[in-house]
Every structure is written in C-alpha cells, then in structure tokens.
Amino acid sequence: MGRPTIADIARQAGVSKGAVSFALNGRPGVSEATRERILLVAEEMNWRPHSAARALGGARSGAVGLVIARPARTIGVEPFFAQLLSGLQAGLSARAVALQLLVVEDTAAEIEVYRRWASEHRVDGFIVVDLKVRDERVEVLERLGVPAVVLGGPGRHGTLPSVWADDREAMLSIVHYLAALGHRRIAHLAGLPSFRHTQRRIRALRDSARSLGLIEAVSVPTDFSDSEGAAATRRLLAQPQRPTAIVYDSDVMAVAGLGVATEMGVPVPGELSIVSFDDSVLARIVHPALTALSRDTFALGEQVARQLLTAIDAPGTVRDLQTPTPLLTVRESTGRPGEPGPSGPRRRSWQTT
Amino acid sequence: MGRPTIADIARQAGVSKGAVSFALNGRPGVSEATRERILLVAEEMNWRPHSAARALGGARSGAVGLVIARPARTIGVEPFFAQLLSGLQAGLSARAVALQLLVVEDTAAEIEVYRRWASEHRVDGFIVVDLKVRDERVEVLERLGVPAVVLGGPGRHGTLPSVWADDREAMLSIVHYLAALGHRRIAHLAGLPSFRHTQRRIRALRDSARSLGLIEAVSVPTDFSDSEGAAATRRLLAQPQRPTAIVYDSDVMAVAGLGVATEMGVPVPGELSIVSFDDSVLARIVHPALTALSRDTFALGEQVARQLLTAIDAPGTVRDLQTPTPLLTVRESTGRPGEPGPSGPRRRSWQTT
C-alpha cells in the first residue's frame, strides 16, 4: 500500500471519510472522543494531506509566486534578493506556504508566468518586485484577480496593496549628511531609470540641490551592474571638475566604484566620499568599509509575506504599509571633501601615479 | 463562468471530455480533424490545465524542490546560489517545471521538509546541495523513494545520482600554480568541515604539500562567513612566520580576507597572494581583482536540472555526471612571494605603518 489516504484512516477508525476530514481540520461535526481517535490513527499511519487533492476542491494551492525579471547575472550578486527571500520564507513558513520562485529575462515573460500560474492554480498569490514607473504588470494582476502585494511605491500600484519604504526621505538623509560634511558636488549612480524607486531617488537629489546650495547634483542611470557602475565612475572621476561624493544605488556598484577610485589613485574618503544606498556584507567587507543606508531586508520580506497571506485570506482588506525609512550607517568611506579620512595619512599614500 | 474546464471545451466542440483530453495531450484516439477543432476551441476559450487536477490523477506535480539549510545571512551573499538557481530555472523551464525553494535553519528541518513535500506530492523530485561527509539526507531520500539529484561527490551519495566537479583536481591546480610562483607557506581558509567538498580540498592540499616541498600547508575550517574569514585571516597574518599565499574556499571570505590584509598593511600580491575557490562578480570588482577558480555555475545548474528531470522520467537510469574541473583565472591578487605585483610600486605604498 502506498501513502495512506483519508479513506484508509476512515476504515481503520471505523468512521466515514467525512468524519475524518472534519476531525483533521478541527471543525465541528465530530465528538471530542472520535476526533482524538481519528487523529491517533492518522498519526499512526503517518498521514499527510495530498496537496493536489486539497487544491482541487477549490481550496488554496498553498504556494505563492515570486517572479523576478532581471538578467541572471545581475541577481547573482544582489544580496538584497537573498535577504528578501529569506524573510519571505520566514513569513510564509509560519503558515506552511511554499514559495515558487522563477527568474525570467524580461517583463513580458514575467507576465506570461503570472497568467500561467494563475490559471493553473499553481499559486494563491504573487509578490511583485521592482515596481516600474509605468508598470503593466499591475493591471494584468488586477485583471487576473489574483491576490498580490507590490514591493515598492508609494503610488502607481493600482489597487494592489504595497509595502514600501520612503526612498525620497532616504536620499534626502544621504544628501543632507554629505552637504553637512561640506560636499557641493555630488553624483548619483542611479539604477534602472524605469524603476519607480530610481525616479524617486533622482528627483529627491535634484530637489534638494538648490536648498542645500549644491553646485552639482547629477544622476547617472545604469543597469545596476558592476560594469556600468565601474564605467560611470571612471567617467565621473575623469572629469576636470570631479564630484567629491558619489551615491550608488546598489552595493555592488558602490564596491565596483570603490575599485575604480582605488585604481585611479583617488583616495577614499580623502578626495571622494562613497555612499551605498544598500547595505550588506559587501559594504562591510571591503576596505574602506562603505557608509551605507541600512534597512532590515529580512524583516521587509517577512512583512511582505504577512501582507500577502492576509490579502489571500481576506482580499480587499489589506492596506499599504510603510516600512521604516532606512538609516544611514556611517563607516569609513565618507569624510569632509579634500580632507583625509579618519585613517587618512595612510590612505593618502594611495594617491600616487 | 470562471475559468473554462475541459468539460466546457467538450460541450463547445460537441465531443466528450475524454476526446478533449486526448486531443490536448497529443495522444491517439481522435482524428486529426477533431483534434484541430478541439485545440482551436481550447485556444479560443483560453484554457489552461488545472495543475492540481492533473497532479491528483497520480501524475506529476510539475515542480521540484530545492531546500537549502544554511543560516539566512550566509546565503545572502553567496553568488554561487543565485547563479545555480538561474541555471536550474533554465533547465527546468524548458519543460515547464517549477522550482520550489525553501531556506531552512538546519538539516533536521531540511529532512522534515523532504518528508512533507514528498508525502504531500508537492514536488516530483529534489535537488540536494552541500553534500556532507556523513549525510543522513541521502538515506532519507532513498527511503522516501523520491527522485533526487545530489550536487557534490563523488561518493557518499548512496544510490542517488550526482553531479560533481573534481574539487581535488581543482585544489591541486591552485597549489601547483602557487608553488610554481615560489610560494612555500600556503594557508587554506576552508569552509564547513562537515561538507564533503571541504574535506576533499583539505586532503588535496595536504597531499600535495610534500611532493611540492611546501614548508607549511594548513587548512583552517570556517563557517563560510565573512566574519570568520576575516578573523582567521587576521590570525594568520599576525603570526611571526606568516603564509605568503592564502586560498579561500569562497569569494566572500576571499574579499573579506583582502580587506583585512589591506587594513593590516600587507600588500597584495606583494607580500600575500590571494586565491578564491569561487569566482563571481565579487572577485572581479574588488581591487586588486582576485585570482579565482572559474566554473560555469549557471551551466552546472542546467545540468543538475536535466539530470533530475531524467531521474523523474525514468528512475534508475541516471548515472553520475562529472562536470569540467574549474580552471584558474589569474588576475591581480597573485604573484611571486616577496615581489611587488604587476602594479606593485603603487601598491607597495599601502604598506605604511
């Protein structure tokens, strides 16, 4: 005999299938004595529900989907996703919900997967990341009628609930910090310009430029890759009037930028301050360690998971949720412009050529 | 009306459910004309199979499981997993098989998930990573009778097929390279000693020590984390007779080690050569870029996926598969001991204080 079914349990316990179902799901319809007997038998036979059978009865599939549309190599290194994933798992596993993960090349493929998984009843809901400025996925998901939670915002996510952090506030905190140190030429190596949070960061920098008396406040869009981060840094540092501080939208780019600065003999933080918009081990292990915006990505994942589970249980009841604005963790990569950093004398000597 | 079922299609096309099923699955029993008519109707109604209904009829669930038992923070940064994941996806998506991913704290939890998912018919097979020296998971999976492919080996994976690379050969190639450069004191910052590949690497280093005339060839076990990597490096470099080369079992540790060397004023590669056992963007973006063993992790993932799909289709037919031994990519972090590297004069100046 293969795996036991409720029919087997029913026979063994001398009751009907229905009674077993009631007992196992803790719903009324059986006496306490019978329930315990059934549970005992089920335990003995080592019974587990067949997820497909459950799902067939119109019930949940017990899984949620996360589809990421980024070229594989980019993800490879983003600690952000891994952290987020762990948090999601933590939030989901509390309710024994599994996560179906898929990495696709582009948004078209992503949407196709949404359609497929939804119509195959493979998942009960979706987590949407990398919210775009004009995001077609939102409409598709709304039309599919599948519960979904958007990571990003605020705004532009239609009727779907979102979990978001204030990127604007975060960028302002960085710029204020740099301005307070005396920086007047600040560059921003932004991420993909199609991303909503990229736009918010760019705008925040531009808006603060005048009020803080910045001479220069440019945002350079990239694809988040280390190579574009390095190339853009090289271009910025080759200018006659180069920026005294660069804000990177990801830690990978920041590290790549640090590498370029080192290679070009520009001392950090002596002549160039570097801030990363994302914190991770990466920012800590390089030398000098990078000043970075820290947020609890793991907790963020948990939040998103909770929101999604709620959205699945009671659609329409979930409201947007703002997470704490990331705080700046000051390390060794920032200092007053033109001044050697805390360990300046040593690092100054890099600047040979 | 909700989503269409084959009954709807049958009604619309004026045939029976059975005929529709035959037509949609491309099996004999319907004429070519009828088949086309049915397919057309299905297309029009935008029909998709209900995965649960399919799975219920004893068929496949259309998903495979990957459970990773490592503390969340460690994964966060391993580009290896992300690359592997992408490769797996690529291999699986060709057959429209989904990947269920779960990160758990320890092996006990991992085994529990295997049991649960198998008995719930949630997945058709498993991918096992981080093969241990004495690995209880193997026996559990064999007993469960679920198809599974082990990433690692050779040996110690029971009757489960494995995909493996020759870690021994790889380590030997590193040591030979370093010995040829003139290194006689080589340290190895190993990973978790419970991992099978860690043991193979340790043994390979030890075995080659005599034949190559090494004075020192120690392996220091760690937990793969940046902090242990940094701490161990600090200890090694603080010794009176410090090693002239360190081999790191992961790129994260290698980068952390490079940071420590920089901080301690030990020029790389002038007085310390660094080799990473894993290549990734990480190894390239730091400065100096790290000499590392490169392998195509993406392709590895694809291979594993293919093997697993075969194992699911025809259990018992799958044999072990050896993947190409990773090749050493020489970058800037290695050189002759005591000699400045290619850009040595500049870097030499780091070594102040």
Add this chain to the structure above:
DNA sequence: CCCGGGCACTAGAGCGGTTTAGTACACGCA
C-alpha cells in the same frame, strides 16, 4: 452474409480530499 478487427469516440470510474445533504438518535417540551 457474417464475423473479426481497427478506428473514433463516449461513458464513467477514479485520484484524495472537502462539503453538503441527509439520517439516526437523544433530548426537551407542550
């Protein structure tokens, strides 16, 4: 002319659960 065999298709049983309708019995109450 009848029969066997192959083809195209139908009917319906199952897969393993959930859920609803129905039944048997005990009990309280007029």
Add this chain to the structure above:
DNA sequence: TGCGTGTACTAAACCGCTCTAGTGCCCGGG
C-alpha cells in the same frame, strides 16, 4: 405522544483531469 431541535455521524456529490472499458461503425476477408 408527538414534534422540534441539536448532535454525531454517513453517503455521496464535487473539484478538473486522466485513462480504461466499452460502443458503434466501417471495412475487408472467408
């Protein structure tokens, strides 16, 4: 005594698909 009500349970429908057994028909051979 009869009736309504509540409880504990059973029987069976149902979810959407697959697959087997069976049916009707046509064709060729004896």
